[in-house]
Amino acid sequence: MSRVTEELMMDVKKLIIERLKLEEIAVADIDTDAPLFGEGLGLDSIDALELVIGLEKEYGVSIPDAEVGREVFQSVRTIAQYIVDNQGKEVAAADGSP
Amino acid sequence: MAHRNAGRVALCFPGQLSKLPDEIGERSGGGYQLPHLFFERTWEKAGFDCSSFFFQHEEEDRYLNLKLQVASYLLSMVSFDQYQRKGGRWDFITEHSMGIYAALAAAGAVSFEDGLAITKGIGLILEKVGEENPGGMAAVIGLESEEMKRICSDAAGDLSVANVNGSRQFVLSGDATSIDRSIELSLKRGAISAQRLTFNTPLHSPLMESITGEVRTFITDFAIQSPHIPVVSHWSGKPLSDPDEIKEFLVEELCRPVDWEGCVQYLLSQGVTCFIEMGPQNTLTKLIRWIDRDVQALLYGVRNLR
Numbered sequence: 001m002s003r004v005t006e007e008l009m010m011d012v013k014k015l016i017i018e019r020l021k022l023e024e025i026a027v028a029d030i031d032t033d034a035p036l037f038g039e040g041l042g043l044d045s046i047d048a049l050e051l052v053i054g055l056e057k058e059y060g061v062s063i064p065d066a067e068v069g070r071e072v073f074q075s076v077r078t079i080a081q082y083i084v085d086n087q088g089k090e091v092a093a094a095d096g097s098p
Numbered sequence: 099m100a101h102r103n104a105g106r107v108a109l110c111f112p113g114q115l116s117k118l119p120d121e122i123g124e125r126s127g128g129g130y131q132l133p134h135l136f137f138e139r140t141w142e143k144a145g146f147d148c149s150s151f152f153f154q155h156e157e158e159d160r161y162l163n164l165k166l167q168v169a170s171y172l173l174s175m176v177s178f179d180q181y182q183r184k185g186g187r188w189d190f191i192t193e194h195s196m197g198i199y200a201a202l203a204a205a206g207a208v209s210f211e212d213g214l215a216i217t218k219g220i221g222l223i224l225e226k227v228g229e230e231n232p233g234g235m236a237a238v239i240g241l242e243s244e245e246m247k248r249i250c251s252d253a254a255g256d257l258s259v260a261n262v263n264g265s266r267q268f269v270l271s272g273d274a275t276s277i278d279r280s281i282e283l284s285l286k287r288g289a290i291s292a293q294r295l296t297f298n299t300p301l302h303s304p305l306m307e308s309i310t311g312e313v314r315t316f317i318t319d320f321a322i323q324s325p326h327i328p329v330v331s332h333w334s335g336k337p338l339s340d341p342d343e344i345k346e347f348l349v350e351e352l353c354r355p356v357d358w359e360g361c362v363q364y365l366l367s368q369g370v371t372c373f374i375e376m377g378p379q380n381t382l383t384k385l386i387r388w389i390d391r392d393v394q395a396l397l398y399g400v401r402n403l404r
């Protein structure tokens with residue numbers, strides 16, 4: 001399993017800011033391990049969809065359903081880990097079949 | 099507020115809030131004590147005591163939607179008043195769902211007091227429907243239009259699309275069982291999120307047709323004027339201008355879906371380059387971001403209430 005780099009986590013933060021148009025937030029303001037939804041940055045499901053699209057476009061990884069989404073979108077670190085683990089892989093179908 | 103471009107500006111009045119914001123909730127110490135003229139007027143002129151209304155704990159759950167509706171109206175009007183006093187300009191007024199009442203008041207089609215009375219009156223009729231015949235609404239994010247239609251037919255109950263908020267943002271409306279089923283189906287078919295909204299009525303669906311008579315009777319006596327500027331309604335951006343047409347809209351819209359995407363597209367076609375949301379949450383701002391990433395969409399929040 002590949003390791004998550006600082007550089008990748010920085011890029012994930014940039015993607016969040018750019019994709020969500022968070023004009024008043026800088027990369028340094030986002031804590032790598034802080035929750036992104038509810039508390040923390042206070043993102044919601046509409047933001048989640050933006051991030052799903054951003055990750056597909058930028059890294060070619062897809063989030064097949066809400067359950068995976070909940071796991072992946074816990075923090076910047078979990079997003080970066082998901083990219084490292086899934087880049088270049090086929091993702092399971094959305095209907096739950098393997 | 100500075101305008102960074104010379105395009106046209108649309109003020110957007112959002113529908114019902116998802117929760118009571120702090121400005122008006124527990125921490126404020128009472129609605130009419132809030133130092134804004136509108137809160138005083140609700141008490142003095144409309145016989146509406148915000149303080150006791152928002153703090154009736156024993157009935158909190160029962161009237162949650164009514165409270166949220168009234169809070170949405172008041173806070174949108176406060177935003178609008180502050181924007182106006184700061185010299186903000188606008189070319190269009192538009193609205194989403196229950197945002198119509200504040201939009202009409204902002205456009206001068208009804209007085210502030212009548213707007214509040216209409217919000218409360220229709221809210222009470224909706225509460226009654228919810229108690230007699232419970233239904234609900236669910237927001238589904240991530241699936242496309244065709245899949246939403248399939249889910250409505252597969253749920254095998256009274257279920258329909260109530261809001262088209264974007265190409266992958268929808269709200270469904272229906273009887274309680276169908277709504278639960280639609281959430282299950284949506285998640286199974288890859289929605290990034292599917293959750294019930296606070297509504298206990300199937301708003302913006304044909305199930306509301308049973309109350310059109312009652313709403314029409316309630317609306318009849320209100321004095322409605324032609325708006326100062328066009329109110330672009332949530333049906334594919336059809337501008338409302340005639341008072342009778344507005345009255346009919348207030349009845350019909352409860353039974354028909356909101357087409358927010360169509361409304362935003364219409365405004366974009368009219369040269370709008372800046373959308374400003376009036377209220378405490380940035381719901382519409384985020385939906386506009388999805389519809390057109392290049393257009394400016396921002397929130398003019400409620401400031402300095404205390």
